[in-house]
Amino acid sequence: MSLELNQEKCLACGGCVSLCPKDALEIKNGELTINHDKCVKCGTCVKFCPVKALKINK
Amino acid sequence: MTNKTQTAIDFEDEYDVIIVGAGPGGSIAARDCAERGLKTLVIERRAELGTPVRCGEGLGEAWMKIADIEYDSDWCKRETKGAVVYPPNEKSLKIDPENKGYVIERKIFEKKLAEQAGRKGAKYMLKTRAKRAIVEENEDGEKEVKGIVVENDEGEEKEYRAKIVIAADGVDSKIARSAGLNTSNPIKDMDSGYEYEMTNLSFTEEDSKYIHIWLGNDISPGGYVWAFFKDKDVANVGIGINPPKAEKSAKQYLDEWIRNHPEYFEDAVVTEKKGGGIPLGEPIEKPYMNGLMVIGDAAHMVNPIHGGGMGQAMESARIAAEIAQKAIEKEDYSAEVLSEFSEIWWEKRGNQLKDIQKVRNFAESLTDKDLNKLREIIGEDEVLDLVDASNLKKFVKLFKGSPKIAMKAAKHLR
Numbered sequence: 001m002s003l004e005l006n007q008e009k010c011l012a013c014g015g016c017v018s019l020c021p022k023d024a025l026e027i028k029n030g031e032l033t034i035n036h037d038k039c040v041k042c043g044t045c046v047k048f049c050p051v052k053a054l055k056i057n058k
Numbered sequence: 059m060t061n062k063t064q065t066a067i068d069f070e071d072e073y074d075v076i077i078v079g080a081g082p083g084g085s086i087a088a089r090d091c092a093e094r095g096l097k098t099l100v101i102e103r104r105a106e107l108g109t110p111v112r113c114g115e116g117l118g119e120a121w122m123k124i125a126d127i128e129y130d131s132d133w134c135k136r137e138t139k140g141a142v143v144y145p146p147n148e149k150s151l152k153i154d155p156e157n158k159g160y161v162i163e164r165k166i167f168e169k170k171l172a173e174q175a176g177r178k179g180a181k182y183m184l185k186t187r188a189k190r191a192i193v194e195e196n197e198d199g200e201k202e203v204k205g206i207v208v209e210n211d212e213g214e215e216k217e218y219r220a221k222i223v224i225a226a227d228g229v230d231s232k233i234a235r236s237a238g239l240n241t242s243n244p245i246k247d248m249d250s251g252y253e254y255e256m257t258n259l260s261f262t263e264e265d266s267k268y269i270h271i272w273l274g275n276d277i278s279p280g281g282y283v284w285a286f287f288k289d290k291d292v293a294n295v296g297i298g299i300n301p302p303k304a305e306k307s308a309k310q311y312l313d314e315w316i317r318n319h320p321e322y323f324e325d326a327v328v329t330e331k332k333g334g335g336i337p338l339g340e341p342i343e344k345p346y347m348n349g350l351m352v353i354g355d356a357a358h359m360v361n362p363i364h365g366g367g368m369g370q371a372m373e374s375a376r377i378a379a380e381i382a383q384k385a386i387e388k389e390d391y392s393a394e395v396l397s398e399f400s401e402i403w404w405e406k407r408g409n410q411l412k413d414i415q416k417v418r419n420f421a422e423s424l425t426d427k428d429l430n431k432l433r434e435i436i437g438e439d440e441v442l443d444l445v446d447a448s449n450l451k452k453f454v455k456l457f458k459g460s461p462k463i464a465m466k467a468a469k470h471l472r
Contacts, residue, residue: 013112014230015250015335018243024281025101027230028187044245047301050308050333052253 002057003039003046009053016054017058036037069183070384073099075382076206076220077180078188080107083354083371084226085171086125090379091224092178098384099218100175100209105185107373108168112229112334113368114253114294116269116286118159118254121369125376127174131165133265135288139267143441145433146274148387153438161269161286161294184210188227190229192217196348201235202391222382223350226375229335239347241356245301247339249281249365252308253296255288255330260322266290274426277315279303281365285322295323298365299338300422307331311383336365340415342409346396359403361411362418363445370407375388377402413447420470428463435460 011030017025017032024038026044032053046054077084078168080205082100113134116138122129139160143257166340172182187209196202205219225233234241244282272283280300287293297312304311316323345357353359354371361370381399385391421444423434435457436444443449450471457464 004149011331011333012110013251013335014228014334015248015333016240017230017232017336018235019245020338021242023235023242025230026232030104048245048248048250048335050250051307052307 001035003034004036004055004057005034006053006055007031009013009051011037011051015050017050019044028056054057059271061118065469066181068100069181070097072219073097073219073247074220074386075224076101076218076221077224078206079226079227079228079356080104080182080184081168081171081371082125082171082229083356083375084367085168085317086173086225086372087224087226087353087375087379088180089171089178091375091399092175092180094379094383094431096383098182099208099220100172100177100182101180101186101218102184102189107184108165110326111330112251113164113332114284114286115162115164115288115371116363116366116369117158117162118157118366120157121357122203122370125372128169129160131471132216133163133170133382134160135163136161137267138287140269142265142268142270144270144272145429146276147430147433148272149433151433151438151441152268153441154296156444159269161288163288172326174405177273179302180373183208183210188233189215191223191233191350192219193237197216198393200348201238206233219291220348221386222396224375224378224382225350225352225356226354226371229337229355231352232404234345234352235348235351235358237347239345240351241342241358243335243337243339243350243358247337247358248297248301249336249338250301250304250308251296251298251334251336251365252312253294253332253334254312255292255294255332256323256326257292257329259291259293259295259326261285261291261293262290263290266293272315273415275303283312285314296332327408330372335361336360336367338362338365338418341411342399344397345403346393348393348396349391350398351381351396353378354448357406359411362415368413373407374403377406404464410447413450414445416450416470417444417447421465423466423470424463428466430464431460435437435463
């Protein structure tokens with residue numbers, strides 16, 4: 001299981017960043033990045049994303 | 059040869075104030091700090107200010123006075139006379155308040171604010187990511203922010219020290235969090251926003267002088283659809299939804315709503331796509347610690363009814379600059395001194411936002427049927443009172459003919 005980001009869809013709006021309970025998301029160089037070591041796959045960012053750029057791969 | 063040792067691309071290792079983020083809040087803080095004679099550095103991760111836009115771009119005239127900025131035809135795209143609000147049955151209500159507003163071009167606005175700050179002496183470091191706050195133990199054994207660690211545009215990690223750091227790093231704020239202040243948002247308090255900028259829209263010229271707000275749990279659960287006009291046929295058409303209440307993404311709700319309104323959109327063309335998170339929860343109770351103040355969206359200083367945040371960001375920036383100067387004169391950057399920033403802000407704005415939170419809770423409790431009914435009961439003045447959270451006590455009585463709504467008002471609006 002892992003959190004997957006579709007960079008083509010992502011608008012790098014950053015709304016998901018402060019929602020992450022583990023501080024695993026960050027905008028770097030204008031793109032959203034995931035720290036997979038910190039991510040606990042809770043799905044909060046997936047629920048938020050305005051354009052469905054994030055999903056949890058089972 | 060000049061005597062100047064520094065150019066635009068050279069920086070010193072130490073500043074009085076470092077501001078993280080060059081949005082409207084950051085640049086107003088920079089302008090005011092520099093004007094107050096403080097050596098000021100702004101760190102901004104983007105290569106170009108103002109982009110990507112994550113905002114509906116509406117700004118009330120009253121905020122411009124508070125921020126001490128003047129009308130400028132370069133970025134004030136269109137004056138708005140008021141609002142047209144549509145309940146789910148679309149029997150609209152037109153509101154003409156005394157205070158007007160503008161729909162602005164944020165890409166130009168942010169640059170202009172930075173120019174003003176730059177002319178006052180603030181320095182800007184672009185394409186530089188503020189990685190974390192430098193936190194050290196002070197004489198009292200407490201944590202104190204002493205500057206910022208950045209990754210600059212050459213990929214190097216570097217420290218810049220400051221007496222005071224102002225975190226103006228927006229909805230995805232990292233700096234306060236890295237120093238140990240919890241600025242994260244629960245998902246119930248973070249609306250998911252999506253927006254198209256469109257041209258060749260089919261609204262009447264008169265309609266384009268108003269902002270338009272469409273309400274309904276089906277079209278936009280926990281939020282609303284908006285159209286903010288930049289010209290008679292150009293507008294930001296966007297949506298905010300509350301994710302826990304939603305079954306689809308913000309984009310999917312907005313697309314569906316647009317397809318259901320060909321009368322406006324049949325000939326329109328999309329010229330920009332924008333997304334964003336809107337922190338609607340209560341502001342951070344104590345947006346400061348030793349050596350750090352947090353302003354604007356980063357401290358959740360957002361109007362919880364309409365989601366606007368630029369005004370609050372600029373207002374809080376001005377207060378932060380005032381207190382920064384005070385602290386630097388005293389040579390005391392402790393939480394105790396910086397707490398005055400928080401006190402002034404809560405008194406000026408925070409408590410009002412807390413009251414508006416009640417209106418948000420009331421609004422979120424209403425069904426589509428309630429919203430249609432409400433349209434028959436209330437008029438322009440009542441809508442303005444609700445948006446400002448003034449005279450809230452009168453509403454329970456006003457709704458006495460509709461017990462269900464009255465009960466909800468009694469629960470939330472007190």
